[in-house]
Amino acid sequence: MNQRTMHTLRAAAFAAATALVSYSAIAQNIRVAYIDPLSGAFAQTGEQGLAEFRFAADQINKRGGVLGGRKLEVLGFDSKVSPQEALNQLKRITDQGIRIITQGNGSNVAGALIEAVNRHNERNPGKEILFLNYAAVDPAFTNEKCSFWHFRFDANADMKMESLTTWMAGNKNIKKVYLINQDYSFGHAVKKAARAYLARKRPDIQIVGDDLHPLGKVTDFAPYVAKIKAAGADSVITGNWGQDMSLLVKAGKDAGLNVDWYTYYAGGLGTPTAMGEAAAGKVKIIAEYHSNVANNKAAKWDADYRKQAPKGNPDFYFLRGKIMWEMLAKAINQAKSAEPKAVAYALEGMRHAADLGEVEMRKSDHQLIQPLYVFTLQKSAARGGPKEAKIDMEGSGLAPVTDARLEAFTSAQPTSCQMKRP
Amino acid sequence: MLPVLFSAMEFVLVQTLNGISYGLLLFMLSSGLTLVFSLMGVLNFAHASFYMLGAYFAYQVSAKFGFWPALVVAPLLVGAVGMLVERWGLRTVHKYGHVAELLFTFGLAYLIEEAVHLIWGRLAVEYRVPAELDGPLFHIMGSQYPIYRGFMMLVSVTMLVSIWLALTRTRIGLVIQAALTHPQTVEALGHNVPRVFMLVFGGGAALAGLAGVIGGNAFVTEPGMAAAVGPIIFVIVVVGGMGSLAGAFVASLLIGCLQTFAVSLDWSLGGITVSQAAPVLPYLLMVLLLIFRPKGLMGTREG
Numbered sequence: 066m067n068q069r070t071m072h073t074l075r076a077a078a079f080a081a082a083t084a085l086v087s088y089s090a091i092a093q094n095i096r097v098a099y100i101d102p103l104s105g106a107f108a109q110t111g112e113q114g115l116a117e118f119r120f121a122a123d124q125i126n127k128r129g130g131v132l133g134g135r136k137l138e139v140l141g142f143d144s145k146v147s148p149q150e151a152l153n154q155l156k157r158i159t160d161q162g163i164r165i166i167t168q169g170n171g172s173n174v175a176g177a178l179i180e181a182v183n184r185h186n187e188r189n190p191g192k193e194i195l196f197l198n199y200a201a202v203d204p205a206f207t208n209e210k211c212s213f214w215h216f217r218f219d220a221n222a223d224m225k226m227e228s229l230t231t232w233m234a235g236n237k238n239i240k241k242v243y244l245i246n247q248d249y250s251f252g253h254a255v256k257k258a259a260r261a262y263l264a265r266k267r268p269d270i271q272i273v274g275d276d277l278h279p280l281g282k283v284t285d286f287a288p289y290v291a292k293i294k295a296a297g298a299d300s301v302i303t304g305n306w307g308q309d310m311s312l313l314v315k316a317g318k319d320a321g322l323n324v325d326w327y328t329y330y331a332g333g334l335g336t337p338t339a340m341g342e343a344a345a346g347k348v349k350i351i352a353e354y355h356s357n358v359a360n361n362k363a364a365k366w367d368a369d370y371r372k373q374a375p376k377g378n379p380d381f382y383f384l385r386g387k388i389m390w391e392m393l394a395k396a397i398n399q400a401k402s403a404e405p406k407a408v409a410y411a412l413e414g415m416r417h418a419a420d421l422g423e424v425e426m427r428k429s430d431h432q433l434i435q436p437l438y439v440f441t442l443q444k445s446a447a448r449g450g451p452k453e454a455k456i457d458m459e460g461s462g463l464a465p466v467t468d469a470r471l472e473a474f475t476s477a478q479p480t481s482c483q484m485k486r487p
Numbered sequence: 488m489l490p491v492l493f494s495a496m497e498f499v500l501v502q503t504l505n506g507i508s509y510g511l512l513l514f515m516l517s518s519g520l521t522l523v524f525s526l527m528g529v530l531n532f533a534h535a536s537f538y539m540l541g542a543y544f545a546y547q548v549s550a551k552f553g554f555w556p557a558l559v560v561a562p563l564l565v566g567a568v569g570m571l572v573e574r575w576g577l578r579t580v581h582k583y584g585h586v587a588e589l590l591f592t593f594g595l596a597y598l599i600e601e602a603v604h605l606i607w608g609r610l611a612v613e614y615r616v617p618a619e620l621d622g623p624l625f626h627i628m629g630s631q632y633p634i635y636r637g638f639m640m641l642v643s644v645t646m647l648v649s650i651w652l653a654l655t656r657t658r659i660g661l662v663i664q665a666a667l668t669h670p671q672t673v674e675a676l677g678h679n680v681p682r683v684f685m686l687v688f689g690g691g692a693a694l695a696g697l698a699g700v701i702g703g704n705a706f707v708t709e710p711g712m713a714a715a716v717g718p719i720i721f722v723i724v725v726v727g728g729m730g731s732l733a734g735a736f737v738a739s740l741l742i743g744c745l746q747t748f749a750v751s752l753d754w755s756l757g758g759i760t761v762s763q764a765a766p767v768l769p770y771l772l773m774v775l776l777l778i779f780r781p782k783g784l785m786g787t788r789e790g
Binding site: 108248276277278279281282287288289295308311312315319334335339341377461 | 635
C-alpha cells in the first residue's frame, strides 16, 4: 500500500466518520427522564410506570417515531419519593442534556420539581426543561402554583371529587356519608372537598362522621368500623391508599358493615390482592380507565402490554400515560422541534382524540380535561361474578365494572392560575 | 330513649371486644419479647421480624397444605430460625456485652426485611383467613362479631396458659428459671446452659411466629408489617414492666382497650380530637410511666 492509497483511505474514513456523526445528530433520540421511586417501599409502583412508559415510547417508535424518524427514549431516575433526592436527580438530568422530565409519585416531589424547573428555565434560556406530571394530584399545581413548564395529565384531587360527588348526588339511596382519611395534606384535601361539594350538590346528605387517622400506622381498623356502624352510615368516602385502604375494607367485612366505599386508590398496586373478596361489590373507584370499560379502543394496547409486562405487575394501569405520550409526540411534530418551549406552546390548548373520548390540555392552567369513570370491584366472571367483569386486577379475582362514565366537562373546575408565558 | 341507650350499649360492648382481641394479639406479639428479655437479658429488636416471618411461612405452607398444618409448622420453622440465630449469631456476640447484642438484633431486623423483599416481593401476598373461620361468630344486638377474632383470643389465651404452665410446672421450665439467676450453678449441676438459652430464644421467636400466623391473615401480610408493630410491642414490654409476663399481659389489654376507646371519642382539644390522637396515647403512657414508675406496672427491676 503506497502513500497515496493510504491518504485516500484516510480521507474516506474521515468522511464516513463525519457522515456518521452528523447522521446520529439528526437521528438522535429524544430522551425523557422518568423521576420516580425505583428502590425502597414504593419501587414496584415506580417500576410499573416506567414499564408502561417504555412500552408507550416503543409503540410510537415502531410507527416511525417523531419528526420523521427520531425515536423517543425513556430513562429511569430514582426519586425515592423524596423531594431532595428528586432535585439531585434533576441536576444529573440537566448535566446529561435531557430536556423533558416526567414524574407522578408524591405531590411533595412534584412541588419541589416545579419550583426547581421554573428557576432553572429562568436562569438558562435556550436550555429549558419541560415537566410532564402524570399522577401528582395537588390542585395547587394548576391553580396558584401553576407554571408554563408544567403539564398535568391526571385529574387533580378536587376534580376527581367533583365527578365522584356529581355521581353520588344522583344516587338517591345515599343519605348518610362517613369520611375517613389519612392525617396528612392529601387526606385533609379529600375531606374538605367532599364536605364542600356534597353540601353544594346534595344538602340533604348528612355527614355522620369525619375521622382522620395516622398514615400507615393503624393495624386494627375494627374500632373505626364500629364507629362507622354506630353512626349509621350507608356510604364512606376515603382517600386512603395502600395498607390503610385494604385493612379498612377487610375490617368492615369482618364486622358485617354494609356500606359502599367511595375511593380514589383501591385499585392501587397490591391493594386488590390485599383486600380480596371482602371488596367485591362494595368498593368503588374514580379513575380515567379500567380494563373492562365499554367501547375500549385501548383494548388492543392493553392486551399487548400485558403480553410483555414485567412479572408481578401484569396490569395496564395508566391510560393517561398513553395519552401523555401520544400528545407529546403530536406536539413535537406540530412544533417541528423537540425544544421544550416550542413543545409547550404546541401542547397548551391541544385537543386530542384519545381512546375513550376527546381530551383537552386546557390552555389556562395546563390541566388535562378528560372523561372519568366510577367503577365497582366485582368478583371476576371466572369466579362467578357478572359477565362484564372479564379482566381481573393483578390476578386477585376482583374485576372492575363501570357504574358510570362522567364526561370531561363534569370534572372541569375554574382555575385561579395566572399563567406567565415566556 | 330506650333505642338510643341500646345502641350505646351495643357500641361499648363491641368496642370492648375489639379492644380485648387486639390487646390479646399484642400480647402474643410481646410475650416472646418479654420472655427472651427476662430470661436472657437480650432486648431483641428483630422480634417483630419473626412475627413477619411467621406470616410469610404460614402463607407459603397454607398455599400447599392448608391453614391448620401452617398453624403448627410455621411457628416451628420460625423457632428453628430463631435457634439458628442464637447458636451462630447471638452466642458469639454475647461476650461483647448488651450493646453488641442490641446492634446485632437491630441489623438482623433489616436483613430479614430485605430477605422477605427478595423472596416474596414488595407487595402484599394473598394469605387469607380459612373458609371455616370466615364469617360471624355471634351477633350482639345487630352487630356481628367475626369467628376469626374469637379464634385469635382462644389461641392467645391458650398460649398464655401453656407458657405459664411450662415455666412453673415442668422440669425444663425450672431449669430455665434457675439458669437465669445462677447459670454457673446450673451448669455445675450438669445442665447445658447455652442450649437452654438457645431453646428460650427459639421459643420466643416461635411465639412471635405464631402471632404472625394469626395476625398475617387477619390483617395484611406485606414487608412493612414488622415495622408497623415493632414500636408498639416495646411500649408494652416497658409499660408492663421489663421481663414480666403478667405485666405484658395486663399492658397489652390496657393498650388495646385504650386505643380502641380513644378512637371512639370525638372530644376536641384545641382542634385535635381524641380520636386523632389515639395512636399516640400508648407512647404517652410509656413516657409518663418511665417518669413516674420506671419499673413498669408489674416489673421487678428498675429500668
